[in-house]
Amino acid sequence: MLHESDPPSETAFTEAMDQARLRLQPPAQQDRAWPAVVAAALFATAALVFAAASVLAPPVELTSASKTGVQ
Numbered sequence: 001m002l003h004e005s006d007p008p009s010e011t012a013f014t015e016a017m018d019q020a021r022l023r024l025q026p027p028a029q030q031d032r033a034w035p036a037v038v039a040a041a042l043f044a045t046a047a048l049v050f051a052a053a054s055v056l057a058p059p060v061e062l063t064s065a066s067k068t069g070v071q
Helices: 008-024 034-056
Strands: none
Touching: none
16 A cells, blocks of 8 residues: 655555455465365265175065965
């Protein structure tokens, strides 16, 4: 925030305050993508395992209660 009409001492003070404000700002944190990637890989693997199990499982044979003798 320098102005041409500011005296040199005021200019130095303003520059020092600007630097101090920049140093006091918290560093910008970046979001980590690894947890989301690991979760997506886990769910994709689980989906493939369940799909393979449903395709490879033997067919279910239903019998009625009258054929088995159970009343």
